[in-house]
Amino acid sequence: MGAAKTRQTGALRSRNARGEGEKLRGEIIDAAVKVLSALGPEDPFSLRSVAKMAKIAAPSVYIHFADRNVLLLAVLEKLFAEQVAIRATAETDAAKAGGGAWERLLARSVASVRFGLEHPGHYKVLFEGRVVPRLNDPRIASFGRPLLVRSIELIREIPSQPKRVSDDPERLSLLLWSGLHGVVSLRINKPTLDWPPATELAEQITRTIIQPKVRKQSLAPR
Amino acid sequence: MGAAKTRQTGALRSRNARGEGEKLRGEIIDAAVKVLSALGPEDPFSLRSVAKMAKIAAPSVYIHFADRNVLLLAVLEKLFAEQVAIRATAETDAAKAGGGAWERLLARSVASVRFGLEHPGHYKVLFEGRVVPRLNDPRIASFGRPLLVRSIELIREIPSQPKRVSDDPERLSLLLWSGLHGVVSLRINKPTLDWPPATELAEQITRTIIQPKVRKQSLAPR
Numbered sequence: 001m002g003a004a005k006t007r008q009t010g011a012l013r014s015r016n017a018r019g020e021g022e023k024l025r026g027e028i029i030d031a032a033v034k035v036l037s038a039l040g041p042e043d044p045f046s047l048r049s050v051a052k053m054a055k056i057a058a059p060s061v062y063i064h065f066a067d068r069n070v071l072l073l074a075v076l077e078k079l080f081a082e083q084v085a086i087r088a089t090a091e092t093d094a095a096k097a098g099g100g101a102w103e104r105l106l107a108r109s110v111a112s113v114r115f116g117l118e119h120p121g122h123y124k125v126l127f128e129g130r131v132v133p134r135l136n137d138p139r140i141a142s143f144g145r146p147l148l149v150r151s152i153e154l155i156r157e158i159p160s161q162p163k164r165v166s167d168d169p170e171r172l173s174l175l176l177w178s179g180l181h182g183v184v185s186l187r188i189n190k191p192t193l194d195w196p197p198a199t200e201l202a203e204q205i206t207r208t209i210i211q212p213k214v215r216k217q218s219l220a221p222r
Numbered sequence: 223m224g225a226a227k228t229r230q231t232g233a234l235r236s237r238n239a240r241g242e243g244e245k246l247r248g249e250i251i252d253a254a255v256k257v258l259s260a261l262g263p264e265d266p267f268s269l270r271s272v273a274k275m276a277k278i279a280a281p282s283v284y285i286h287f288a289d290r291n292v293l294l295l296a297v298l299e300k301l302f303a304e305q306v307a308i309r310a311t312a313e314t315d316a317a318k319a320g321g322g323a324w325e326r327l328l329a330r331s332v333a334s335v336r337f338g339l340e341h342p343g344h345y346k347v348l349f350e351g352r353v354v355p356r357l358n359d360p361r362i363a364s365f366g367r368p369l370l371v372r373s374i375e376l377i378r379e380i381p382s383q384p385k386r387v388s389d390d391p392e393r394l395s396l397l398l399w400s401g402l403h404g405v406v407s408l409r410i411n412k413p414t415l416d417w418p419p420a421t422e423l424a425e426q427i428t429r430t431i432i433q434p435k436v437r438k439q440s441l442a443p444r
Contacts, residue, residue: 042266128350129411141414161385165430171418175426179397182404189351192363196393204397208387208430 025064025074027054032075036131037121047071072131073139079126080143087111087147101157102212106203108151109180113202116184123188127181148173161211172209179205247286247296249276254297258353259343269293294353295361301348302365309333309369323379324434328425330373331402335424338406345410349403370395383433394431401427 031054036045047068051058065071090111091104099107116123125131126144151173166172183201186193195201253276258267269290273280287293312333313326321329338345347353348366373395388394405423408415417423 044264127411165426174418175423178404178408178423179401179427181408182400185407186400186403189349192360196396201397201400204387205401
């Protein structure tokens with residue numbers, strides 16, 4: 001009975017500790033995102049700077065992340081999961097407004113560009129070699145895959161003009177990604193130029209690559 | 223007469239010195255380009271590192287460039303002038319092969335993407351915020367302007383399909399630039415993904431945005 005109690009107490013303790021640990025782990029990842037987003041072109045990314053941002057002692061970071069690269073991988077995983085969620089929300093809203101595959105794809109495009117403009121630091125971490133060149137982990141490639149997969153699915157559903165540049169939805173989704181990335185990246189990196197609204201460019205790029213046959217009634221309330 | 227001789231000698235000396243100075247100035251800029259191209263995500267860019275690369279003493283750099291930013295501006299000016307030359311050569315080749323405005327624009331597009339893939343370090347300096355965020359000089363915006371201006375001129379000349387996403391050649395040139403930049407930037411920054419050939423994507427992006435009415439005979443020898 002004493003042993004059982006100890007085991008039980010131990011289990012409870014361990015559960016608490018794990019809960020606390022998960023919480024701290026999340027806080028460290030959040031702090032790392034903040035550090036990365038604010039990084040100047042020559043600032044180092046160190047676990048020490050993350051600990052400072054999270055207001056914890058440096059050794060606490062090492063309990064959760066063996067080294068910098070393990071933490072950077074967790075950061076990427078989290079930011080890509082957020083991208084999946086942001087675009088799913090945009091798509092759901094478009095669907096609620098009566099939008100078909102085209103309107104949903106467009107909503108995703110605009111949401112991704114808007115995110116980039118509002119969070120240029122995060123965007124650079126995700127898509128501009130702010131982090132990836134520091135890592136050498138094959139899992140990276142899988143983090144963003146759901147974004148492309150959903151884009152391919154929607155493109156497959158969209159009734160199109162006869163003159164699309166390719167019949168392959170996967171190719172079209174890569175072209176679309178390139179176009180949208182170009183809009184955000186140039187807007188961020190060439191701030192001295194006089195740009196038209198990026199969301200307008202994003203819609204035009206999406207429209208020209210996908211060439212949808214838009215049925216106007218699809219946006220009418222059902 | 224003695225005074226005249228002195229003036230003459232002085233003038234000669236000064237001419238020689240200027241010639242040497244120009245040569246050294248060019249070597250320093252070349253060294254700076256090399257340093258920037260090879261820069262890791264956390265390496266600092268210092269005049270000291272440039273002097274080391276150029277194999278000269280640090281004070282010699284300061285004779286020509288008051289500070290880091292003056293040198294960075296000269297680097298950008300040189301690299302953009304090179305872009306103008308590279309694209310002009312591509313265009314001339316296309317014209318020699320009998321190409322009209324469309325083939326010339328396409329040749330420029332492909333040349334710019336090929337440059338980015340072959341010189342990712344230079345490309346990042348030019349278009350990816352490797353340098354520009356460090357500078358605050360309005361002249362930067364003018365360096366790349368000839369590239370856009372030529373693109374607009376060619377777009378204006380291209381007979382097109384009725385369904386271009388915009389009638390404004392300036393807007394089309396921004397969309398084209400965004401698309402091409404996206405192709406190079408993603409290819410550079412997402413090396414773990416399995417990309418189709420970037421020049422193929424570049425041609426598809428250019429074709430879909432510009433929607434040319436291609437007259438096949440334009441490529442036949444005249």
